[in-house]
Amino acid sequence: MKTPEIAKTKFVRPSVTAFECQQIDLFQDFLVNHNFQREPLSNTIELWDALPKYSISQVEQNKMRTKEGLLPLLRRDVTFMRNNYSIYISPALLADENGQAYYPSANESLVEDALRKIATFQNQCFHDLKDMQCGVTFSLHQLRTELKNQGHTRSYQEVIKSLLILSGSDIEIRTKNAKGEGVSIEKFISLTGFSRKDRLENPDSQWVAYFHPLVEKAMRYVDYRQFNYSEMMHLKSHLARWLYKKLAHYYTNASLTTPITLSHATIRQESGMLERARGNDAIKELEEIFKNFQAINVFSSVKRIEDIRGPRNKIINIIYEANPHQNFIKMVKAANKRQADAKEKLLQLHVTTGKTITQSTNWPL
Template sequence: MTDTAKKKPRRKTVKPVPSEAFRNQQLSLFQTFLGEKDGLSNAVDLWDNTPRFSISRRKQEKLRLAGGFLPISTINFQYRRFPFTADIRPARFKLYGQDGKPTGETIEYYPSAREELIEHALRKLAVEEQAGYFDKPDFRSGCRFSLHQLRTHLIEQGHSLRYDELIEGLEILALSSIEIKGEGDQEDITGSGNYITLVARVNRKDIKADPDSKWLVQFHPLITDSIQKVTYRQFNYKRLMNCRTQLARWLIGQLVLKYTNASLTNTFDMKYSTIKRDSALLESYTRGRDAIAALDGAWAEVKALGVLTSFRKAEQRSGRAKLEDVIYTLHPSVEFAAEQKAANRRQNDDRTKNNTAQQQTLESFMDQPKSTRKIT
């Protein structure tokens, strides 16, 4: 291994976030909900449909190559019935000895379940005033926070992490990158970047002295794009964070984004094969029946959390009675149907407000003398 390979990637100097990025129309729409704000957050369509946290630590150990390296992981999934791929590049860290000095060795990690919780928490913190920001001229969004604030928030959601675990999780998110490629209705879609960018961090000595020191993160471009285009969707954040399993979180996220017309008069079907393909969370099971049993358990958890009143499964078998697939028919709860109705209304209201604001901006621009017009 060369000396160059042992070094962490050099961090880019990032332009400071202007004060107006913490207070603007687009951000206000993202931070305003229809309902009790404390229990709500925003789901981002393509970003939250991408299986970006699906490689468990146990699986990573099996994939690890000599020297601590991990390969680029390519995951195939579908989004709105179009084929997509996600290429995930792991974060690389130096290893240190007991004396605190580098050993000359490195190790790599993919973002997994812990990093998923941290990212959800950061997005939740971003809906607080003077915490989240949206900088349209430089096309970026994110939030500022302290480690103490982040840790306290996660504890309140039932997830206790030490400061060193939080720092490691943030660094994995900042040093890992993901490239999402696929087709859309009218054009190809590509989104590439780190999971987050740590714009400003606090060193370990300062953290011990003052855990309330502020950090600043920048979200993936797909989140920024969603804020700009108002394509996000509100959902019950507290319920999602109460999930015991990662698969249950994924199922709830899918229902939030796809079962938008939920009501007591209609049901929703999901296939085992679709869930396995698009979540990438059942790949570790060597036997299909074990994966189905795990999925049954996750649906039971989703039901217990108040999303469903019931669900039933229908097995699809071939002529030789071989199990080919399982169809799950879901019956929503009154609470979830009401949440989806509120999410629909909020999304429609926000888009109307956004369109009105854009029209007013255009009219104001056109009313200016040509010599003074400035495009931002």
């Protein structure tokens, strides 16, 4: 077997030139008819947003902790684009009043999404093509304001805690395919460029967050799609937000005549959620999300077309057929055109400069 390659990034302060490149311009440019339509939009990232990395709730974590406040290494397996991935999450051990360990969960997912939205603002996103790093500059006040605007008010202490959990947790991603075995071990995000005193006492001090290498790779190759970030952020559950991004990213052929087939078992396995003691509770939870998607015009209708049963007539899977709403179809078509246009612009840049561009492989190594 081929020896796995381990990727571990070293971070330095972004240079001035890192804030000026074609990749940033494309990342921040959305396809809209009017400027006001840009406000609710952001980018969903290929593979990175599909991974079940925020799947353990705080309630579940409380049940898993040892009496010393520790948590075990967490494993999740997922199939993406016909590749099998195993992810291992090492919890962050915080020096808080309890000295407890934390997995990144729904709160941290909201913070990361808000940071990626801030990265679409002018002069705040950077991308270093030489060191293959990208990220965002921000202040605690700006981050709290963005979260509040999206219906998630957080105190300074709560936001700092989420940032420390994100920067203290390692995520190891393993894949095995025809090219061999690959391993990447990174932080969810990395923080640098400020003192502890500044970050705790001055809400306007500038923070620097480096995104995961999968986000950088997506920015490099335009493997991201525009979507209605604001609508996603206002959904009540983390599972609903995860599924919304999945629909926005992967159902690129949505049309009034092409229903979307959804599997309860697949959603449970890929999201790492819906593991309930009573199977009916999981079914009810997912079907409530489908009803909500109808209410916000993602689906025009949803029907349960097949119950798959196992021993003792127990339901082991349910197949649904959803008809996309015209609003969702418009969003998908705009995202399709914007991505195609961006890839063409990037290709032309490489042709003009004489540089070569390699094909994205959905893997950071």
